[in-house]
Every structure is written in structure tokens, then in C-alpha cells.
Amino acid sequence: MYRYIAGRMVAAIPVLVGISIVVFLLTSLIPGDVVTVMLGMMRSPQAEATLRRLFGLDQPIYVRYLVWMGGVLRGDLGVSLRTGEPVFHALVTRFPVTIELTVLSLIVGLIVGIPSGIIAAVKQYSKADYVVSVVSLSGVCLPDFLVGTLLVLIFALWLRVLPPTGYVGLRENPVQNLRLMILPAFTLGIGSAAVFMRMTRSAMLEVIHKDYVRTARAKGLTERVVLLVHAFRNALIPVVTVVGIDAGFLLSGVVIVETIFSLPGVGRLALDSVAMRDYPMVQGVVLLVATTFVLVNLVVDILYVYLDPRIRY
């Protein structure tokens, strides 16, 4: 098992290096740079040349990449060209907000999606199954920005029971933090719930007609034990796979939700950094999110071993 984990970590390195090269090339191709953005109308050739030399932007692209990569290997992600703040510090400050949003969204998705999927499978072709199918399809068809917009309209503007935007740290004021995170978490969580509903229903339907489930019923076990201990446990593998994939998509989708609800996470940081041509910050965010995605996939693969003892790496 440890050899498998080590092998996966080693295999992830070329993927992460490839991502760093792609993002470096992309940010270098963006017209203009942070110098033109900073100087604006007041630019002169001298001022531009001085600032470019200061930021190292006068170096060839491969030199800039190697310098940056050398820094990454030493734990130094560089400095924001816009604010002068160390990239590492900015990420450490803002990543917890994104993580909190992702975790809360996953919780919403799991609490709504998994029981609904189980009920729909157990009561196949009933009204409950039909409602779950309609709701899950609708959830898949509603993009994040639409859900967010509609939730703000209903709960913040019409009913006035929740604040529309803003963020307060969890340690600063836990109650207000959770109030402010309800709408963003449900915005992302509804889409996740729809996906989990569909996958749980499909996985449970495959399992509940198996012989061992029939045997468990014949032994006189209660329906709850049959479903949760025997059926659901064996339906978990595809569900866990989808949860893992969704965690990766959530990390990508937070860009829009953080923008709608003015959350100070890394998604919004990346969007602002692209607009301001702040390359080190963009590179830092992309590397962080991609690394997290790779680690989440690894955790999912390790979970398989605990869910199904027949799986061995």
C-alpha cells in the first residue's frame, strides 16, 4: 500500500510540472503585463524598462520559468507583482476560505444526495423516484451562477432571512461565518447533490437485486440493516469515485461562487490576478489547486481498499 502511494506521488510530479509549464506559458502569452497595468496612462519607456528589470520580466521566458521552479522547490512561490505580498502567505490566508466552502458544499451534497438516491432506488418507479429524478436532472442543468443568483434573490432580497454577500472568519465569529456561508454552500452543494443522487440511485439499483441482498432478507434482517449494511456498503465504490471527482470540480467551480458572494478565497484571487497580469499569483493558485486535486484522487483510491477488501494495490 505504501509503495502504491509513493508510486502515485511520483507519477503526479510530471503532471504537476506539465501544469506549471502550461500556466507559465499561458500567463506569458497574455497581452500586456503587470507593468503596463500598474503604470497605466503614466507609462514611459524608461519607467517600463526599470520596472520590468525590477520584476525580472526582461529575462527570457525559460530563465523566468527555471528561476520560479527553483523557488518552488525551496518552498518559495515568489511575490505578488501587484501587492508585494508573498504568494505563499496569500495562499495560506485565502485557501482555508475555499476549503471551507468546498467542505460545506460537499456536506450539503452528501446529506441531500445520498439519502435521496437510496430512497429513489428502494422505491423505484414510485412518486419519490420520479421526484428525485426530476430534481437531480434539474440540479445538473442549473449552472452555479444561476443557482447563486436565484438563491440570493429568494433568501436575501425577497425573504431577507440571509445576508447576500460577505465573509467573516470562522474563528472571528462562527455563527455569522456559517450564516454567510449557507447560500454559497447550497449554490455549489445543489449541483453536487444532483450528481450524488443519480450515482447513488444507479449504484443501489445494481446492488439491491443481487443474491446476497436477497439472502440477507431471507435471514430475517431488518430492511434498514439490509439496505445500509449490505446494499449501500457495496454501492459505495462508484459513489466515492463521484464524490472525489466532484471535490475536484468544486475546487474549480469556486471561482464563480466566490465572485458572486464576494468570498476572499483562492478562486477569486486567481481571477483578479489574471486580470491584473499578476503571474506569480496565478501560477501559485493553479499549482495549489492542481496538487489538491491530485491528492484528493489519491485519497479516493486509498478509500477503495477500506470499502472493498478485495481491492489490493
Place this chain on the structure above:
Amino acid sequence: MEGSFLALTLRRFLRNRTAVVGGLVLILLAIAAVAAPFLAPYDPREMHPAERLSAPSPSYPLGADQFGRDILSRLLYGARISLRVGFLSTGMALFLGLLLGLTAGYVGGWADTIISRILDIMFAFPFMLLAVSIMAVLGPKEVNVIITIGVVYAPIFARICRGSTLSAKENEYIQAARLVGASDVRIVIRHIMPNIMAPIIVQTTLSLATAIIAEAALSFLGVGTPPPAPSWGEMVSRGREFMELSPWGAIFPAVAIFTTVLSFNLLGDGLRDALDPLMQRAS
């Protein structure tokens, strides 16, 4: 054989009422988009300051936005943008995906290794950040939105195509074709491609839905189709700012996006069910 394949698929598809409804809605949408100049009561860019943020009325059936522009007219012309970007970007993703997937699956070896690593990198890259970065490089124009979405979605088609090709090339009819001297290009085009098209067709329909969402999302963030073009996503984004005074500017484009995406998904699910026995036989 071909006639019976199409007839069988069509018969199975038509038995699925929700898929047929999805298809009909899309046909109506396409007609509305094409006929927009005749159906729209106003020019989508025409401003009537006196009617800013007005509610639905006989003169403005769906209300007016913050510049006094008719929302119905903008929705009709916006349908053109959504469908155009949806179809062209998906077509581009399909073309690139087929090229990469067929090469990786059929040639194998170093080609497969290099292409698979590229696909791994693209999949691990946060999608929205990749799209925003490419748009920042290319600039805010509709054609660049098409290119961006096409490039970002190509890996999905490439993976499906690669998997299906790896499976299809082991069939005996492929070996027979090689033995009679068929070239690799002929084998790929005449023998492999027709037998891997079922999952590709289903993915194409589903990708049309996600491409429309992607265009709307990029426009919502302000990096997609630039104003004053009536992109549905941009309409939701601008309408959001005035929701308290006049929610129509956000609600109606939201309904349009949802209806279109739902219809494509129903169509895709219906095609998957109709092609299912054939997909199983092909694999």
C-alpha cells in the same frame, strides 16, 4: 444493415417521451434563433431610457433591462450566440478529440503515452481558470470563446475516443482489413470510426449543454462574449445588480439557459438509451 440501424435507433428514441420533448424544444429554440429578426419586437441594442428596468407589459413582454433594452428581443438574439457557440465549440472539441483519441488509441506506444500525459494535465487543470486564462490570451471575442471552450472540452472526447479505439482495434474485422492490405488511414476511417460513434454521439449532445453553460459562465464573469452582444450569461450578470428593483433582467435569461441545457440533457439521455444495445454490441 445501415437502414435498420437508423430505423431501430429512431424507433427506440421516439418511444422516450421526455427525449422527444427535449428535441422539440431545441427545434423551437433553433427556429426562434433563426427567425429572431422577424420575431423580436425591437433591435436588441436599442435603448429606451424612459423604460429602464420596467416590468413585463404589452410593449415589453418580458420587461426591459437597466438600459431600457427589450429583454425578449435580447433573449431571441442571445439564442443565436448560445447555439452558435455551443455547436461550433463542441464541433471543435469533437474534431480535436477524435484526432487525439484515434491517434493515441490506434497508434499506441509513444504517441499514446504523450497524448495521455497531455490529457492528464488538462484534466487536472482547474477548468474555469484554464478557460479564463486562454480568454485573457486571446481577448474577449465570440470566436475566441468558441476556441477556448473547444480546446478545454477536447480532452473529454479524446479520452472516450481513445478507450473505444483501444477496444475496437482488437476486433477480428480490423485484423482482416490489415491482412487484405488496407492502409491505416482507411482502417481508422472506414472500420474503427463507425464502430465507436455511439458513445461519441451521446457525449456530443451532453457537451452541447455544457458548452452553452461554459459560454454563459465566461460571459457572467465578464471574460466571454463582450457587450453589447446579448449573451444570456452576461444578461444574468448585469441583471443581478438590479435584482431588488427589477428581477426580470436576471430571471428570464436564467430560465432560457436552464430550459436549453435541460433539453440537451434530455436529448442526450434519450440518445444514450436508444443507442445502448448498440453500444454494448460495439464494445
